[in-house]
Structure formats: C-alpha cells, structure tokens
Amino acid sequence: MIIFYNPQSSASRKPVLPMSLLAVGAVLEGHYEYEIVDGNLEDDPLAVLHGRIQQAGPAAILAVTVMPGPQLQQAVPLCRELKRRHPHLTIIWGGYFPTQHWDVCLRADYVDYVIRGHGEYAFLQLLDHLHGRTQPLLLTAHRSSLTDFQIPGLAYKDTDGRPITNPLAPIPAPKNLPSWNFDRVPVSRYVRPTFLGSRTLGYHSSYGCPFFCNFCAVVNMVNGRWLPQTAVQLEHIARLYHEKWQVNAIEFYDNNFFTQEARIAEFSERIADLGLAWWGEGRIDTMMQYSDRTWALMRDAGLKMVFLGAESGSLDTLKRMDKGGQMTPEKTLEIVRRMKSYGIVPELSFVMGNPPDPEADAHQTMNFIRQVKQINPAAEIIMYLYTPVPLAGDLYDEAQAEGFVFPQTLDEWVSPAWLNFSQRRSLTMPWIKRPLHKQLHDFERVLNAYYPTSTDTRLTGARRRLLKLLSSWRYHTRFYRSPLELRALHRLIAYQRPETSGF
Ligand code: B12
Structure with missing residues (x-):
C-alpha cells in the first residue's frame, strides 16, 4: 500500500x-x-x-x-x-x-x-x-x-x-501520461474564490521550461526541456472543471504555460464559449512574438492576467541571470503597453538585490518599476530577493564567493533563518545588508499603497482611494523611508498581496 x-x-x-x-x-x-x-x-x-x-x-x-x-x-x-x-x-x-x-x-x-x-x-x-x-x-x-x-x-x-x-530521467511527455484520477481527492474542497472568479481551481498542463535562468529551481528539474499537453487535452480539463465542479476560473500553474503560441490560440478558441477566467505564467519575449490575433483570442476566451518574469530593470543583470531568449527591459515596457490595450493585466515578478552590487541593482529596478506603473498602473508587481539555487552560473558562483553555503542537514534547513530563505524573505544572505533590505521593504510598502493590487477582492473603492491619498506624497517625492502610517493602514484593512508573499 x-x-x-x-x-x-x-x-x-x-x-x-x-x-x-x-x-x-x-x-x-x-x-x-x-x-x-x-x-x-x-x-x-x-x-x-x-x-x-x-x-x-x-x-x-x-x-x-x-x-x-x-x-x-x-x-x-x-x-x-x-x-x-x-x-x-x-x-x-x-x-x-x-x-x-x-x-x-x-x-x-x-x-x-x-x-x-x-x-x-x-x-x-x-x-x-x-x-x-x-x-x-x-x-x-x-x-x-x-x-x-x-x-x-x-x-x-x-x-x-x-x-x-543516478542521472535524472528524461522528462515524461505529459500528453502521453495517464490522466489524473480526480476521484482520489475531494476536489470541491480545493475550489476557492480568487480575484479571477468565485470558483477557482488549478491545473498544470506542461512540464519544464526551455530556458536556463540561473536563479530558477526549474532548471535542475528539467534541464531545458518543455513538453506540453495538447490544446484538446486542455479543453477537456476546462470542460470537466466547469461541468463537474462549476469552476468559473482556472489558474494554470505551468512554469511556462505560454511557450507554444499555436497551442494557446487553439485552446482559446476551444474554450471561448465557457465564459471562464484564467491565469498563467509566461515569458515576455515569447509573448511579444504572439500575433494580435492570438492576443485577441486569449482576451475573448477570458485570459485575465499573466505572470511574467521581468526580473530586472538592468540589461546587465538579465544577462548575468542567463535569462536567455531576447529579454530586455525595453521588452518589458513594450508588453506592459501591449497588454494594457487588451485589458489583460501583467503580473511582473522581479528578483531584487542581485550580487555583486545589490544596492545599484535594487535601485535600478525600483526606478524601472516606476516606469512600468506609469505606463500601466494596473500592472501587478511582485518583488523577490535573489535566493540562490544550486546551479552553475555567475549568480550562484558570486553568492558562494560571498560566503553563501546551503545547510548540510534537514534540521538546519527547517531553522527559522533558512525557512525565511526558502520563502525568499531571508535577511541573512551575506550580500544583502540590512539597510538595503529595509529600503526595499519600504519601497514595496509605498508602491502597494499608491497602486493597490487588484487581486485582493476585499479592497473596496473607498479603501483604495484612502491608500492612494495617504501614500501620494511619498511616492511623488520618492521619500519611502519608514512608512509607518501606511503599515498601520495596511494592517487595519488586512491588505493582501497577490498569490505570493513577496519580501
Ligand atoms: C502549486 C505550487 C504551490 C502551492 C502548493 C502546492 C501543494 N503541493 O500544496 C502553493 C501556492 C501553496 C505554493 C507555495 C509556495 N511555493 Co510553490 N509552487 C507551486 C507550483 C506553481 C506548482 C507545483 C505543482 O503542483 N506542479 C505540478 C506537478 C505535476 O509537478 P511537480 O510538483 O513538479 O511534481 C512532479 C515532480 O516534482 C515529482 N514529484 C513531486 N512530488 C513528488 C513526490 C513523490 C513521492 C514522487 C515520487 C515524485 C514527486 O513528480 C511530479 C510529477 O512529475 C510550482 C512551480 C511549478 N510550476 O511546478 C511552485 C514551486 C514549487 N514553489 C516554490 C516555492 C519557493 C514556494 C514557496 C516555498 C515560496 C513562495 N514564496 O512562493 C511557497 C510556500 C509558501 C507557503 N506559505 O506555503 C518554488 C520552489 C523553488 C525551489 N527553490 O525549489 C517553485 C518551483 C516556484 C518557482 N519557480 O520558484 N506553491
């Protein structure tokens, strides 16, 4: 058994x-x-x-x-x-x-x-x-x-x-794997309300990612391979969710849901009649190559938001991350503009405080985030601190040079400091000095108040206006330091960040 x-x-x-x-x-x-x-x-x-x-x-x-x-x-x-x-x-x-x-x-x-x-x-x-x-x-x-x-x-x-x-196995092709047996779990207990819809359920339709970004744990798992289920299989899942559990929103948790334009276009056409809302993770450069027709199909099929790894406002940092493809900060600004015209929200994640000069890196990206918000205030911003994964590459090498070593026992891994590290909230990484960490925190607080997230369904219009009003002077003068009044307000209204915990 x-x-x-x-x-x-x-x-x-x-x-x-x-x-x-x-x-x-x-x-x-x-x-x-x-x-x-x-x-x-x-x-x-x-x-x-x-x-x-x-x-x-x-x-x-x-x-x-x-x-x-x-x-x-x-x-x-x-x-x-x-x-x-x-x-x-x-x-x-x-x-x-x-x-x-x-x-x-x-x-x-x-x-x-x-x-x-x-x-x-x-x-x-x-x-x-x-x-x-x-x-x-x-x-x-x-x-x-x-x-x-x-x-x-x-x-x-x-x-x-x-x-x-032993060496890793080649990744199995999800389209040939047996379907999940949903009778093995009480599915209705996982259906939950989110900003996407009142009955949201997750799915994962492809394995891997064709890129080798050296801050990402997925590389260790799949070594640059990406294998999808077909649009027909995806349609089958969407219909099953809709009919059996009255699901009206789907979160696609794939590392890179949007890798193949033809699959996504076909899927969008196939599910357009269901009136679903959906969300997935993609690459900026890949999605910039999508045709206007595909963007329109996705919008009409209910795509509401796309999680995109913008990572940095610095081209140098993107290169050092082995981000690959054709990623540049300009592309990020372009996609933010393009998505605005389709009413699809970009949810941009950034990796802040990269070695070797975390200060300069963080400041450049903070300024870049302001540019993003100026173009499309609806863009969601998620900030992570760089946390190494055991992978060959500049970032990990530099982290090691700064004295970074992974724990050698499971007990050490579950100590409070390393648990924070695992959730990308660590204060103890050798290259992040406490004042920088605080600056990032303060910036995040002011940004979230001036541009409140659309993913917190309990934030009413009045609360949004109040947050904006109180944070406005700080945002405009760039005086982010110790925003205690905003912290109190966030606590009072139990402000919730998007899906992740951020810093
Ligand atoms: C869903 C998800 C969650 C869910 C929880 C899922 C659950 N199990 O209950 C939630 C949203 C809660 C979550 C939380 C976190 N997550 Co998470 N999560 C994912 C996500 C998006 C999908 C995982 C998944 O189900 N995949 C689908 C299945 C089919 O694939 P799989 O999990 O890889 O499983 C395969 C293999 O791993 C293996 N396998 C897995 N388990 C087992 C077990 C056995 C016995 C065997 C034999 C094989 C096996 O075989 C499976 C089939 O091929 C992944 C990214 C991704 N796309 O994979 C991140 C991911 C795993 N999460 C990650 C992280 C860091 C977190 C957090 C710890 C931190 C954070 N801030 O996000 C938090 C924890 C916060 C908290 N308070 O709990 C990272 C891990 C990075 C790393 N260094 O390892 C990932 C990779 C995201 C990323 N790209 O950074 N997560």
Missing part, C-alpha cells in the same frame, strides 16, 4: 490541488493500491498517517512531496516521528526540494529514497524493485542492490549509508 502525503503548505491560505501526487498516482492506477492524504485538509496529520500505516501493515510505503519552506518544515518532524513509530516503514521523498538537495535528505535516517525530477516512471520502477517485480539489469553477487538497477532519477544510500544519485 502506498500512502502519498502532501504536507501542509500554509495555514493561512486555502489549499491548492495536490497536483504532484495526482500526477505520480496516475501511473500507479491498476498497478498498486494507493491513497492521497493532504495535510492541508487534516487537523492531525500525524494521527491520520499513523493510523493508515498501521492499517497498511509491514509493506506500507510513505511517499511525500516536499517543496522548500512550510512543507519541508512539516515533513521533517513528521517523517522522523513516523519512522520512529514504524521502523520498517519505507519513506520516499520527491518534489522540488529533494530534487535539488537529495544528498541532505538522504543523510537523514528517516528518508530512505529520493526521486529526483518528474517522478512518474522512476517511482513506478522503484516500487517494482521494492516489490520484487523487476529483474536486475546486471547480474552481480548483490542481486537486490539498487546499483544493479540504474533507475534514472533515483537517489539512494549505498551500503555504507552514503547518498548516491
């Missing part, structure tokens, strides 16, 4: 469909018994898992998906305790965190295996191995040893307990 577990991501938000586990579970249908437990829906996940493991007996396998941040924070003590109570339990981790930090995970005695990258087939192969259903590829004296199997994407411990990883 395989018990999948999705650790709680955040107590303060309504949960997102556990897509990773639906995807991995789909390939087990008809081969293995499994169930999905979601920590976001349970009051006492430890008790629930303990009970299920007891029921499942000695062959129980606990398979956990782990993102950095709150999920890791919950997964560590939970897995440690479950292993203590059930020493024969096999615990397997997969997802973004273990993909990158597989060796640290395997050094913990409560993690037996790690599946790296898109794990559908690797997981199935590992299960076959653990259930004695595979033949070793090489016949050696140690027939049951994993070194005999070379399962791509598997990381495991050698006989001395040392972490070892």
Whole structure:
C-alpha cells in the first residue's frame, strides 16, 4: 500500500490541488493500491498517517512531496516521528526540494529514497524493485542492490549509508501520461474564490521550461526541456472543471504555460464559449512574438492576467541571470503597453538585490518599476530577493564567493533563518545588508499603497482611494523611508498581496 502525503503548505491560505501526487498516482492506477492524504485538509496529520500505516501493515510505503519552506518544515518532524513509530516503514521523498538537495535528505535516517525530477516512471520502477517485480539489469553477487538497477532519477544510500544519485530521467511527455484520477481527492474542497472568479481551481498542463535562468529551481528539474499537453487535452480539463465542479476560473500553474503560441490560440478558441477566467505564467519575449490575433483570442476566451518574469530593470543583470531568449527591459515596457490595450493585466515578478552590487541593482529596478506603473498602473508587481539555487552560473558562483553555503542537514534547513530563505524573505544572505533590505521593504510598502493590487477582492473603492491619498506624497517625492502610517493602514484593512508573499 502506498500512502502519498502532501504536507501542509500554509495555514493561512486555502489549499491548492495536490497536483504532484495526482500526477505520480496516475501511473500507479491498476498497478498498486494507493491513497492521497493532504495535510492541508487534516487537523492531525500525524494521527491520520499513523493510523493508515498501521492499517497498511509491514509493506506500507510513505511517499511525500516536499517543496522548500512550510512543507519541508512539516515533513521533517513528521517523517522522523513516523519512522520512529514504524521502523520498517519505507519513506520516499520527491518534489522540488529533494530534487535539488537529495544528498541532505538522504543523510537523514528517516528518508530512505529520493526521486529526483518528474517522478512518474522512476517511482513506478522503484516500487517494482521494492516489490520484487523487476529483474536486475546486471547480474552481480548483490542481486537486490539498487546499483544493479540504474533507475534514472533515483537517489539512494549505498551500503555504507552514503547518498548516491543516478542521472535524472528524461522528462515524461505529459500528453502521453495517464490522466489524473480526480476521484482520489475531494476536489470541491480545493475550489476557492480568487480575484479571477468565485470558483477557482488549478491545473498544470506542461512540464519544464526551455530556458536556463540561473536563479530558477526549474532548471535542475528539467534541464531545458518543455513538453506540453495538447490544446484538446486542455479543453477537456476546462470542460470537466466547469461541468463537474462549476469552476468559473482556472489558474494554470505551468512554469511556462505560454511557450507554444499555436497551442494557446487553439485552446482559446476551444474554450471561448465557457465564459471562464484564467491565469498563467509566461515569458515576455515569447509573448511579444504572439500575433494580435492570438492576443485577441486569449482576451475573448477570458485570459485575465499573466505572470511574467521581468526580473530586472538592468540589461546587465538579465544577462548575468542567463535569462536567455531576447529579454530586455525595453521588452518589458513594450508588453506592459501591449497588454494594457487588451485589458489583460501583467503580473511582473522581479528578483531584487542581485550580487555583486545589490544596492545599484535594487535601485535600478525600483526606478524601472516606476516606469512600468506609469505606463500601466494596473500592472501587478511582485518583488523577490535573489535566493540562490544550486546551479552553475555567475549568480550562484558570486553568492558562494560571498560566503553563501546551503545547510548540510534537514534540521538546519527547517531553522527559522533558512525557512525565511526558502520563502525568499531571508535577511541573512551575506550580500544583502540590512539597510538595503529595509529600503526595499519600504519601497514595496509605498508602491502597494499608491497602486493597490487588484487581486485582493476585499479592497473596496473607498479603501483604495484612502491608500492612494495617504501614500501620494511619498511616492511623488520618492521619500519611502519608514512608512509607518501606511503599515498601520495596511494592517487595519488586512491588505493582501497577490498569490505570493513577496519580501
Ligand atoms: C502549486 C505550487 C504551490 C502551492 C502548493 C502546492 C501543494 N503541493 O500544496 C502553493 C501556492 C501553496 C505554493 C507555495 C509556495 N511555493 Co510553490 N509552487 C507551486 C507550483 C506553481 C506548482 C507545483 C505543482 O503542483 N506542479 C505540478 C506537478 C505535476 O509537478 P511537480 O510538483 O513538479 O511534481 C512532479 C515532480 O516534482 C515529482 N514529484 C513531486 N512530488 C513528488 C513526490 C513523490 C513521492 C514522487 C515520487 C515524485 C514527486 O513528480 C511530479 C510529477 O512529475 C510550482 C512551480 C511549478 N510550476 O511546478 C511552485 C514551486 C514549487 N514553489 C516554490 C516555492 C519557493 C514556494 C514557496 C516555498 C515560496 C513562495 N514564496 O512562493 C511557497 C510556500 C509558501 C507557503 N506559505 O506555503 C518554488 C520552489 C523553488 C525551489 N527553490 O525549489 C517553485 C518551483 C516556484 C518557482 N519557480 O520558484 N506553491
């Protein structure tokens, strides 16, 4: 029996469909018994898992998906305790965190295996191995040893307990993978109100991203590959969501939903009659190449907002990020203008405070953001601090040169300082000096007051006007320092940032 577990991501938000586990579970249908437990829906996940493991007996396998941040924070003590109570339990981790930090995970005695990258087939192969259903590829004296199997994407411990990883598997093509079995989760509990619509649900329709930006964790996962589902498959999902759960808005969580113009144009045509609102993530240079016809089709099919990695107002920084393609700050301004004419909101994310000169970098981008807002005040701005991922490239090299080292144990990863790091809120990165951090914070506060987000559905017109009025002098004089009055006002009206937590 395989018990999948999705650790709680955040107590303060309504949960997102556990897509990773639906995807991995789909390939087990008809081969293995499994169930999905979601920590976001349970009051006492430890008790629930303990009970299920007891029921499942000695062959129980606990398979956990782990993102950095709150999920890791919950997964560590939970897995440690479950292993203590059930020493024969096999615990397997997969997802973004273990993909990158597989060796640290395997050094913990409560993690037996790690599946790296898109794990559908690797997981199935590992299960076959653990259930004695595979033949070793090489016949050696140690027939049951994993070194005999070379399962791509598997990381495991050698006989001395040392972490070892096989190379990543090629990413599976989502269009050929079995469909998710929605009966495995209580879907209606994941339908939530957002600024897009009263009944919003998420989906993920492609794997990977064809770019190699060296601040992005996706590169470690897919190494520059991008494989989509077809427009017909996407239409099928949209109709299913609409008919079965009365969904009126879809968030496409793909790393790069808009990579292929033909797919998006066809999808837009196919779902135009549904009256859905939708959102996705894309690249500025890619979407600047879209024809006017495609932009009009997307608008008519209900596209409301696109999350775009603008990253920086400096061409030099973009180059150092290996942003690739044809990205320039001018392109960002062009797309902001173009989207305004279609009434589709650009949600621009920026990575602030990049080494080696974080001060200059941050100031240049702050000024750039002002230019963006001048062109299109509706543009949403999301600011992150640069947080390294273990990838070759200028930024990571420079971070290391400044004394940056990743934690070597899971306990250190879940310490408060590193949890902040994982959520891109860390104050402790060697190249970010406290005053710069404060300046960025202050700027964000003034900007959010002068241009209140459209994604907070509870912000009434009067509240928006009040925020704008009180922040106006600061914005115009660029006096951002210590905006205590705006902080108080934001608290009073419980201002909410867009989907992410920002700084
Ligand atoms: C949905 C999502 C969330 C949801 C939670 C999802 C959940 N599980 O409950 C929410 C919105 C809560 C969230 C939060 C955060 N997220 Co998030 N999230 C995503 C997102 C957009 C999609 C993940 C997904 O479901 N993909 C679809 C599935 C099918 O793919 P997958 O997850 O990669 O799963 C495959 C493999 O990873 C693997 N696999 C995964 N799990 C397992 C488990 C087992 C057992 C096995 C065998 C295999 C396996 O196989 C799967 C199938 O191929 C990704 C980006 C992306 N597009 O992938 C970011 C992403 C994972 N998030 C990220 C981050 C940083 C966060 C935060 C920690 C910080 C932040 N500020 O955003 C916060 C936490 C904040 C909080 N308070 O909780 C980063 C991770 C970066 C990194 N360095 O690793 C990502 C990559 C975004 C990014 N580009 O930076 N997130």
